[in-house]
Amino acid sequence: MEATLDLVVPILAATLRVAAPLILAALAGLFAERSGVVDVGLEGKMLFAAFAAAATAAVTGSAWAGLGAAILASSALALIHAFACVTLRGSQVVSGMAINVLAAGLSATLALAWFRQGGQTPPLTGAARFAPIPLPGAEWIAEVPLLGRLLVGVVGGHAMPVYVAFALVPLAAFVLWRTRFGLRLRACGENPGAVDAAGVSVARLRYAGVLIAGVLCGIAGAAISTAQGAQFSPEMTAGRGFIALAALIVANWKPWPVLWTCLGFGLLDAVAIRLQGVPVPGLGVPFPVQAIQALPYVLTVILLAGFVGRATAPRAAGVPYVKER
Amino acid sequence: MNRELPRWADLALLPALNLLLALGVSALVVLAAGESPAAALQALAIGSFGSWDSVGYTLFYATDMAFAGLAVAIAFKCGLFNIGVEGQAAIGGLGLALVMLGLDSTLPAALVVILAVAAGALAGAAYGAIPGWLQARRGSHVVITTIMFNFIAAxxxxxLLVNVLIEPGQMAPETRRFAVGLPPLSDFGFPGRSPVNLALPLALLAALAVWVLVWRTPWGYGLRVVGSNPDAAAYAGIDQGRRIIAAMAISGALAAGIAVNELLGSQDKLILNFTGGAGFTGIAVALMGRNHPVGVLLAALLFGALAQGGAExxxxxxxxxxxTxxxxxxxxxxxxxxxxxxxxxxxxxxLGA
Structure with missing residues (x-):
């Protein structure tokens, strides 16, 4: 029993840790795409935010200042995206890719020039990082057999952004499905003409959706460089933005399934790290970790192809809205 | 409001303005980095065209960009945004490397190189055709599937490189060196020492072939109709699905040209991440080149110079x-x-006044 727990608790704890930025980025994509603006620039916004957070935290010594800078930096990119997609009705995918390339170049250039440490920011310590928060009353909860250890080891001991990510799922579900703003936002992604006919500004709602995505990507980036990690290094988001995009599709553009999918992808990642270099029993060859890592992408393609289940994107996503004259 | 721009403005003035603006904003970034934009621009120019060596490197990188740009452009012409050039180049490189590793010591050099190029193109085409098929027959959006296919290919x-194809006894995830490769242009009298090789004329041929295929054949006309007006294409009895699959296959085959240039022309082995992001730069090349082969070649030269100048x-x-x-x-x-x-x-x- 103890041996199983020793194995399972770290894997589950890592699952939550890895899933948190995915959840934030996938919720970001959810708001943007539900409003009708496709966002393939989640990766770039996260990367730039990760840099802004680590750089600001390194200079000011405050993780909170870093978080603020991350949200500002990511929102600035989101504003460009909204201007290109909504105001100028440009190609949403091209704009997203431009943001990815731009963010990779900007973060690497400024990191090297400002800190002169080979493209990294200085290591963060103390208040410049979001420290793990132990579960309140951990000492006596741990006494409870089995459940106690799971609670303390898996649920407790994460940094603030992890809890924020999980708390945002019900909030997003409430905002999108239980408020007037949410109804209008979703309508913009399905039938913007109807929203317009009702006298509500499609452009304003789409700006809102894209900017909310910017804020959420900002938190995700700060989580990566100031909570999970302790500095920024080039390309540190390593495709998480695209995994989040995959999660959004597998979750069929719905908040609660986003949570389950991101947890699933997080578990895959945590298991893959565990299995690195472990031989397959009976075969003697190393375990094909890459197969596990590629699974989210394969799963997304299968779902998109409609072989199993069906992924239905918001109907008007990707289509610029032209108001009739 | 919707007046057409004069042709010269659309083809030359607008791209030039966009480039100037991009350089202007980049200059601000260079300033923010605490360096002089003028000095940076000078270093870029000298680094990319200052000597025969650097011209050779510029052309070498431009070859990658040309293949990538053509790949993106032909898909664009069919109304498809192929973000999967990176993955298609990687799989193309795999096909090419398998032929080289299997046959490079048994067959004559010229024959094995031709076979390897063909295998690379076929592998790239197949890897491009799958997202094309998924788009045409299953309605899965090609943008998303090609993004996913990039990661699957990686x-x-x-x-394969860590577990199967690695040279025994080596630590680095690379195959053994190929016995033969594409000769560098310096063998034919190109001055200086640089890896620019026969893949460059191959890229020029590919550009010509794309131009003939897309602009001078009925089949290419159908492709452009599908791209600019799917309803008209359906009404004219053009099979959209087959055009989409074919366009993605050709796009994938062109993407494999990056592997030909990098692996057969310079590295002489299969390595990880040999594309160096050229697949994504191809998007910029195609957009700037207005999806026309001539424009793509010019834009490829520009981005090749940027790649080489950036290194310098x-x-x-x-x-x-x-x-930067x-x-x-x-x-x-x-x-x-x-x-x-x-x-x-x-x-x-x-202008329209």
């Missing part, structure tokens, strides 16, 4: 990394692709 390549820039100015040129690339994609309408209206008002 995982496959890492697995990093050497000359230690505070600016190679990634990605800022220029990203801005060019942004200005030409997504913010294209920014100048169109004011320009047409200015």
């Amino acid at each position: 995982s496959l390549l890492v697995y 820039l990093a050497f000359e100015m230690p505070d600016l990394p190679r990634e 040129v990605m800022v220029v690339q990203g801005l060019v994609i942004l200005f030409t692709g997504a913010l294209g309408a920014l100048f169109r209206a004011p320009l047409s008002r200015l």
Whole structure:
């Protein structure tokens, strides 16, 4: 029993840790795409935010200042995206890719020039990082057999952004499905003409959706460089933005399934790290970790192809809205 | 409002304006990095065209960009946005390497190289055709599937290079060296020492072939109709699905040209991440080149110069990394692709009077 727990608790704890930025980025994509603006620039916004957070935290010594800078930096990119997609009705995918390339170049250039440490920011310590928060009353909860250890080891001991990510799922579900703003936002992604006919500004709602995505990507980036990690290094988001995009599709553009999918992808990642270099029993060859890592992408393609289940994107996503004259 | 721009303005003035704007904003970034934009620009220019060696490197990188740009452009012409050039080039490189590793010591050099190029193109085409098929027959959006296919290809390549194709006794995830390869242009009298090789004329041939196929054949006309007006294509009895699959296959085959240039022309072995992001730069190349082979070649030269100049820039100015040129690339994609309408209206008002 103890041996199983020793194995399972770290894997589950890592699952939550890895899933948190995915959840934030996938919720970001959810708001943007539900409003009708496709966002393939989640990766770039996260990367730039990760840099802004680590750089600001390194200079000011405050993780909170870093978080603020991350949200500002990511929102600035989101504003460009909204201007290109909504105001100028440009190609949403091209704009997203431009943001990815731009963010990779900007973060690497400024990191090297400002800190002169080979493209990294200085290591963060103390208040410049979001420290793990132990579960309140951990000492006596741990006494409870089995459940106690799971609670303390898996649920407790994460940094603030992890809890924020999980708390945002019900909030997003409430905002999108239980408020007037949410109804209008979703309508913009399905039938913007109807929203317009009702006298509500499609452009304003789409700006809102894209900017909310910017804020959420900002938190995700700060989580990566100031909570999970302790500095920024080039390309540190390593495709998480695209995994989040995959999660959004597998979750069929719905908040609660986003949570389950991101947890699933997080578990895959945590298991893959565990299995690195472990031989397959009976075969003697190393375990094909890459197969596990590629699974989210394969799963997304299968779902998109409609072989199993069906992924239905918001109907008007990707289509610029032209108001009739 | 919707006046057409004169042709010269659309083809030359607008791209030039977009490039100037991108360079202008990049200059601000260089300033923010604490360096002089003028000095950086000078280092870029000397680094890319200052000597025969650097011209050779510029042309070498331009070859990658030309293949990538053509791949993106032909898909664009069919109304498809192929973000999967990176993955298609990787799988193309795998096909090419398998032929080289299997046959390079048994067959005559010229024959094995031709076979390897063909195998690379076929592998790239197959890997491009799958997302094309998924789009045409299953309605899965090609943008998303090609993004996913990039990661699947990368995982496959890492697995194979780490576990299967690695040279025994070596630590680095690379195959053994190929016995033969594409000869460098210096063998034919090109001055200086650089890896620019026979893949460059191959890229020029590919551009010509794309031009003939897309602009001078009935089949290519159908492709452009599918791209610009799917309803008209359906009404004219053009099988859209088959055009989409074929366009993606050709796009994938062109993407494999990056593998030919890098692996057969320079590395002489299969390595990880040999594309160096050229697949994504191809988007900028195609957008700037207006999806026309001539434009793509010119834009490829520009981005080849940026790639080579960027490497020299990093050497000359230690505070600016190679990634600085990605800022220029990203801005060019942004200005030409997504913010294209920014100048169109004011320009047409200015010129159309």
